[in-house]
Amino acid sequence: MLSQPEQTNQPSAEHSEGLQDSRRRLWASLTLLFGIGMSVLDSSMTNVALPAIAKDMDVSAAAVVWIVNAYGLTLVMTLLPLSAVGERTGFKRLFRYGLSLFICASVASSFAPSLPVLLVCRVLQGLGGSAIMCLFGALVRHIYPPKHMARGIGMNAMMVGLMSVIGPTIGTFILSISNWHWIFLINLPIGAIILLGVKYLPDVSPVKGRFDWNSAMLSMVTVGLLIVGIDYSSTYVWQSACLIVFGILTGIVLVRRSYQQPAPLVPVDLLQIPAMRFAIAASLCTFSAQMATFVSLPFYLQQEMSRPLSSVGMLMAGWPLGAALIAMVAGRLSNMFPVAALCGVGAGAMAIGLLVIVLAPASINDIWLMMAMVLGGVGFGFFQTPNNRVIIGSAPKHRAGALGGLQATTRVFGQTFGAAMVASAFSLSVSSGPTLGLSVGVTFASLAVLVNVIRHRQTDVSRTGG
Incomplete structure (x- = not known):
């Protein structure tokens, strides 16, 4: 017999339209903002610390990579189940438990005496991170009134971009004055401050029903x-x-x-909504393009463009910097122009920026390469905020939890698929692998443009009754 949640205990009018108390909304938004930011910061700093961990624990590079894999695999496998848990236990409670687990697992990771113990801690950290990330869409839906939703999404996109830029720098600074243990231990004071803000998150009544x-x-x-x-x-x-x-x-x-099932754990009911289908498909393409780009670029800039490692880091920072700068602007524009048009322009800017890098000669000045990277990042940020607004706004309010799991799973799956396509490109040709990998990014960005063109045309047809 299937276990179904009863679609009862609908959110109150206050939560249906977001938090009306501006002070509480501010603190709730900051809590969510820094909760997401901490998880991004942790991931970017951990990547920088891998060589130091491998040397200290005397393990191979292939083995130490599983510190990242254990976290990422746990995260993506549990996003949908934990979003269903959140619907039944309450979003605030799951956020508190997930954040607490993330903090405790971070502290345990910092004291791990061996790689196997560290991997177990990273799995637990992944569970905590998943509990936080799967709630993003649901909490945004219940924190912000409709007129402020685009701004809230833009703020979170800006935070993700900012943490992606400064994360490696902070990680390198920590390693220069201390050791890798502090990469994980720094989550303790940050997480403790975020825990103080959990009480401001919206109180959404959980649904009734057994967990499937x-x-x-x-x-x-x-x-x-x-x-x-x-x-x-x-x-x-x-x-x-x-x-x-x-x-x-x-x-x-x-x-x-x-x-x-009327409200399944895997939200196939949400995918029957046309706006949701297009938004998810476009999101899958853009995240595939993003990851294909970031996996290929270090190799491409060093091998094909003959850039030193110090320049590579600076040039690659242009992408998240551009995404962070445009996020708030894109949020405002999504209130004024058709989302499909904005997303199409953003995906097109991504494709053009990447194409410029692929076609540019090795003698090109770094300024032009940086401008191309910023253009790609601007396009990515210009796409994400309006598209996420459609994803969050298209789902019924009582399915906000499932929506958050679907949104996060789409992102991680798209990134994994993009990275896998680049790996396949490298296996076809080692010498041409970086160029083929960037071409994969251009292809996925172009597919996102195509999805948005179709979405825009279908929206026009539905408006004219055709």
């Missing part, structure tokens, strides 16, 4: 098999193919099961 454990397990198996299969598709071809096939078969069983 069978769908949760099927979801985790499906996503896990697909992610691992895609990740290793260029190295272990046949084994990866088997994992992907099994993942698809499990996914088919899961989707069929979900269609029988």
